[in-house]
Amino acid sequence: MAKILLVEDNELNRDMLSRRLTRRGYTVVVAEDGEQALELARAERPELVLMDMSLPGIDGWEATRRLRADPDLAGVRVIALTAHAMSGDRERALEAGCDDYDTKPVEMERLLQKIVTQLGATR
Amino acid sequence: MVKTGSIATKVALVVSAVVIGALALTGWFALKRSDAELVQLQLNQASQQLTIKLGIAQRILEERFPGPWRLGPAAPVAFAGAGDAPGGTLTAQLFKGDEPILGNPEVSALLVELSRLTGTRLGIGQRVDSDHVLRLATGDTTTRTAGALTLMPPQAALVFTDGNPIVGGEEDWTLYWPVRATGTDSIIGVLDAATPYAPFAAAATAASRQVAEGLLPLVILIALGSSLVLFMLTRRMLRPLRAIHTAVSRLGEGEWPQEVKIRSRDEVGALAGAFNRMAADLRQTVVTIEDKVRLRTRELEESNAALGQARETADVANKAKSRFLANMSHELRTPLNAIIGYSEILEEEAQERSLDDLVPDLRKIHGAGRHLLQLINDILDLSKVEAGRMDLYLETFALRGMLDDVVSTIQPLVAQKDNKLVVDCPEDIGSIHADLTKLRQSLFNLLSNASKFTERGTVTLRVRTAHDDGRKWVRLAVQDSGIGMTPEQLARLFQPFTQADASTTRKYGGTGLGLTITKRFAELMGGSITVESTPGQGSTFTLILPAEVVAKPVTSDHVALMAGPKGLVLVIDDDPAMHDMVRRTLEKEGIAVIPALSGEEGLELARQLKPAVITLDVMMPGSDGWNVLRALKADPELAGIPVVMLTIIDDKNMGYSLGASEYLTKPVDRERLIRVIRRFRHEGGGRALVVDDDEAARDRMRELLRGESWEVTEAKNGVEGLEALARGMPDLILLDLMMPEMNGFEFLAALHAREGGQQVPVVVVTAHDLTPAEREHLSIHVVRVFDKDHLDSEVLVAELRRLLDGPSGGEG
Numbered sequence: 001m002a003k004i005l006l007v008e009d010n011e012l013n014r015d016m017l018s019r020r021l022t023r024r025g026y027t028v029v030v031a032e033d034g035e036q037a038l039e040l041a042r043a044e045r046p047e048l049v050l051m052d053m054s055l056p057g058i059d060g061w062e063a064t065r066r067l068r069a070d071p072d073l074a075g076v077r078v079i080a081l082t083a084h085a086m087s088g089d090r091e092r093a094l095e096a097g098c099d100d101y102d103t104k105p106v107e108m109e110r111l112l113q114k115i116v117t118q119l120g121a122t123r
Numbered sequence: 124m125v126k127t128g129s130i131a132t133k134v135a136l137v138v139s140a141v142v143i144g145a146l147a148l149t150g151w152f153a154l155k156r157s158d159a160e161l162v163q164l165q166l167n168q169a170s171q172q173l174t175i176k177l178g179i180a181q182r183i184l185e186e187r188f189p190g191p192w193r194l195g196p197a198a199p200v201a202f203a204g205a206g207d208a209p210g211g212t213l214t215a216q217l218f219k220g221d222e223p224i225l226g227n228p229e230v231s232a233l234l235v236e237l238s239r240l241t242g243t244r245l246g247i248g249q250r251v252d253s254d255h256v257l258r259l260a261t262g263d264t265t266t267r268t269a270g271a272l273t274l275m276p277p278q279a280a281l282v283f284t285d286g287n288p289i290v291g292g293e294e295d296w297t298l299y300w301p302v303r304a305t306g307t308d309s310i311i312g313v314l315d316a317a318t319p320y321a322p323f324a325a326a327a328t329a330a331s332r333q334v335a336e337g338l339l340p341l342v343i344l345i346a347l348g349s350s351l352v353l354f355m356l357t358r359r360m361l362r363p364l365r366a367i368h369t370a371v372s373r374l375g376e377g378e379w380p381q382e383v384k385i386r387s388r389d390e391v392g393a394l395a396g397a398f399n400r401m402a403a404d405l406r407q408t409v410v411t412i413e414d415k416v417r418l419r420t421r422e423l424e425e426s427n428a429a430l431g432q433a434r435e436t437a438d439v440a441n442k443a444k445s446r447f448l449a450n451m452s453h454e455l456r457t458p459l460n461a462i463i464g465y466s467e468i469l470e471e472e473a474q475e476r477s478l479d480d481l482v483p484d485l486r487k488i489h490g491a492g493r494h495l496l497q498l499i500n501d502i503l504d505l506s507k508v509e510a511g512r513m514d515l516y517l518e519t520f521a522l523r524g525m526l527d528d529v530v531s532t533i534q535p536l537v538a539q540k541d542n543k544l545v546v547d548c549p550e551d552i553g554s555i556h557a558d559l560t561k562l563r564q565s566l567f568n569l570l571s572n573a574s575k576f577t578e579r580g581t582v583t584l585r586v587r588t589a590h591d592d593g594r595k596w597v598r599l600a601v602q603d604s605g606i607g608m609t610p611e612q613l614a615r616l617f618q619p620f621t622q623a624d625a626s627t628t629r630k631y632g633g634t635g636l637g638l639t640i641t642k643r644f645a646e647l648m649g650g651s652i653t654v655e656s657t658p659g660q661g662s663t664f665t666l667i668l669p670a671e672v673v674a675k676p677v678t679s680d681h682v683a684l685m686a687g688p689k690g691l692v693l694v695i696d697d698d699p700a701m702h703d704m705v706r707r708t709l710e711k712e713g714i715a716v717i718p719a720l721s722g723e724e725g726l727e728l729a730r731q732l733k734p735a736v737i738t739l740d741v742m743m744p745g746s747d748g749w750n751v752l753r754a755l756k757a758d759p760e761l762a763g764i765p766v767v768m769l770t771i772i773d774d775k776n777m778g779y780s781l782g783a784s785e786y787l788t789k790p791v792d793r794e795r796l797i798r799v800i801r802r803f804r805h806e807g808g809g810r811a812l813v814v815d816d817d818e819a820a821r822d823r824m825r826e827l828l829r830g831e832s833w834e835v836t837e838a839k840n841g842v843e844g845l846e847a848l849a850r851g852m853p854d855l856i857l858l859d860l861m862m863p864e865m866n867g868f869e870f871l872a873a874l875h876a877r878e879g880g881q882q883v884p885v886v887v888v889t890a891h892d893l894t895p896a897e898r899e900h901l902s903i904h905v906v907r908v909f910d911k912d913h914l915d916s917e918v919l920v921a922e923l924r925r926l927l928d929g930p931s932g933g934e935g
């Protein structure tokens with residue numbers, strides 16, 4: 001199964017999502033902020049990143065931009081997670097280089113669907 | 124305007140005319156009478172003369188022409204006319220025996236001779252037609268007999284033929300004597316004596332003329348004199364009336380005339396007195412009315428100002444409410460996130476571990492969590508729309524695809540109550556340019572609403588395009604066969620938090636916000652929503668959207684409202700024109716202006732609204748500008764608000780020494796005013812650093828700050844905070860105290876050690892119970908300490924604004 005990097009600063013969210021993804025059979029690596037996310041992305045080479053956009057320090061937007069700027073990480077898919085159910089976030093996320101977008105709180109089936117879709121598109 | 128004196132003239136003229144007329148009439152009658160008398164007189168004289176002359180003539184006749192001559196009936200006499208010389212041809216009819224002798228030269232010669240001898244033009248004729256003869260008795264009653272002829276007493280006659288005098292003009296009175304055959308009664312002719320009477324008549328006329336001519340100047344003189352006297356009298360009589368008239372005219376023109384000074388005791392005097400009293404009463408009334416009008420106007424102005432102020436306050440409050448709701452919604456979501464997520468995990472784990480009896484309860488928790496989340500989302504949407512912060516993300520998409528998407532989402536909900544969903548949409552419906560998410564949400568709301576209130580029925584989604592108003596529209600109608608609504612329920616339908624009634628909420632659930640949001644979304648996209656319903660039969664909601672949605676341009680009013688809570692400018696000036704000017708100038712720049720017409724009102728509003736900038740006039744009734752400035756600077760809550768003096772008084776030293784931030788003199792340079800106001804409003808916010816290990820707290824601060832247009836950097840602890848400082852000194856730091864790695868106190872110490880660090884205002888937001896020593900320490904180094912657990916975001920926002928706007932923001 002694919003390796004997923006979950007970037008989430010909220011402990012509860014991190015815990016929930018990682019447990020549920022693990023139960024689904026994914027290998028989950030967690031990062032608490034943007035910098036750690038970049039480090040782990042390079043070190044762990046996940047196929048997909050679930051990126052919370054509001055992070056302390058380097059936020060999700062910036063982390064995604066940097067991730068995209070790294071040629072080594074070219075193939076990784078990024079799904080943005082935002083706390084705001086605002087339509088604008090979708091465009092913003094895609095603009096920042098994300099492949100898809102979902103809102104928090106996570107609706108598991110929907111998110112899984114998106115993960116499957118993105119992983120299917122992985123080269 | 125009435126020409127003064129014209130009455131007098133008219134009266135005089137009329138009176139003169141009457142007098143002259145009367146005199147003329149009298150004269151005419153006098154003339155008439157004397158004329159008749161004169162004629163009579165002269166006829167008498169003439170007849171006397173004639174009698175003598177005729178006597179002579181008869182004697183001559185008898186002596187010279189003895190024989191059987193008689194003057195007999197003759198053919199009508201033709202006189203030569205008045206102009207003929209006396210002794211002219213006399214045509215007569217003489218008879219010799221029974222035989223008339225016509226044109227007998229002998230007789231003619233006789234008559235000529237007779238005429239000559241008597242100096243009278245004599246003729247013999249016949250006057251039988253009395254209609255043609257106006258007769259006048261001469262008064263001479265002598266009857267003379269001369270042989271066969273008898274001359275009757277003479278008569279004067281005016282001879283007419285067919286109404287016209289036979290001879291000459293009006294003087295052609297003819298004196299004639301009827302001639303009878305002696306011894307008989309039959310008149311056989313008349314003896315005419317025309318000529319002598321002309322002079323008589325003329326004399327008579329001349330005499331009467333003389334009388335008239337003699338009288339005329341006198342008459343005119345009398346008429347003129349009486350007219351003059353009358354005129355003078357009338358003028359004299361009218362003078363007081365004219366004075367009253369002048370006064371009335373001036374009164375009519377809105378002037379207050381002097382009292383009319385007429386002391387006479389006649390009617391005019393009474394009139395003047397009455398007028399004076401009336402004018403005085405009127406003046407009193409007008410003064411009273413003017414006072415009342417002035418009072419009312421002022422009251423109206425005041426209430427208008429109060430209304431405007433109330434509106435501004437309400438707008439500000441409404442904004443604050445919406446912002447609060449947005450923040451709260453966000454705050455609520457975070458724990459909900461955990462509730463929903465963990466209930467899902469537990470459900471999965473319960474199933475895995477075959478603890479199936481736990482699953483229904485876990486699902487209830489999960490369901491309740493979802494419901495709560497929907498409520499929060501709705502509230503968030505609505506508050507965003509109402510705060511004017513809901514943006515449109517317009518894109519072109521196929522209607523069909525969107526419909527399929529919505530239908531598949533709603534299907535489970537429709538099936539829940541054994542309803543059937545029918546989609547009636549042409550395959551070639553085409554695409555729409557709109558906000559996909561909002562349209563989808565709107566349709567979802569309508570469909571879920573229909574499903575909710577329908578059982579074992581049909582929900583139909585009918586989509587059509589239409590052309591109207593030169594545009595293409597898309598109509599999306601959702602029809603159900605459910606419980607329907609009464610007109611009363613329909614009336615309350617789109618009100619937020621209102622379902623058909625309270626029992627509906629209990630029975631059917633829902634937030635009651637769905638329809639309100641759908642309506643707002645439709646309006647946001649330039650469309651509308653209508654509803655038709657019959658109780659017991661169902662409802663049809665029709666959403667009408669333009670096929671090409673155009674993003675609404677932000678109106679200036681909207682800009683002003685948006686700017687409202689951030690950078691209000693309070694204008695304190697007693698001159699409404701000044702308010703108008705400042706408002707026009709600043710609102711064009713998107714700056715909201717609140718007017719205060721007095722110093723007292725200004726202070727009150729400043730306390731209520733905490734404006735970003737205050738402009739202040741000096742010369743005002745009541746508390747003047749200097750006093751207001753002193754009061755503003757003495758109030759710690761207001762002292763930080765920059766005050767721009769806007770006055771005609773050029774006393775900058777006074778202004779600056781009392782604490783004014785800028786001094787502008789009237790007349791105001793608009794450009795300069797805008798520059799100054801902008802400078803003090805710090806448009807665009809500043810850079811803020813939030814140092815807090817609690818994500819929820821950070822989120823909240825970030826939202827608050829962004830709402831105030833701050834640029835926000837976040838740090839999870841003191842170390843990260845210092846790293847952020849290294850990238851650039853912020854304008855403000857929001858600091859938590861209890862944090863891992865490096866706490867707030869340590870961070871503060873490190874901050875103050877850095878260059879420029881002491882100038883950065885720090886606001887502490889902490890849940891930590893401070894010891895007195897800590898409190899004292901903080902009071903020196905930070906601007907303010909907020910209790911995290913009892914944080915009033917309004918107070919925090921006000922503090923942030925004060926820090927941003929205040930010129931002394933760095934002092935602590």
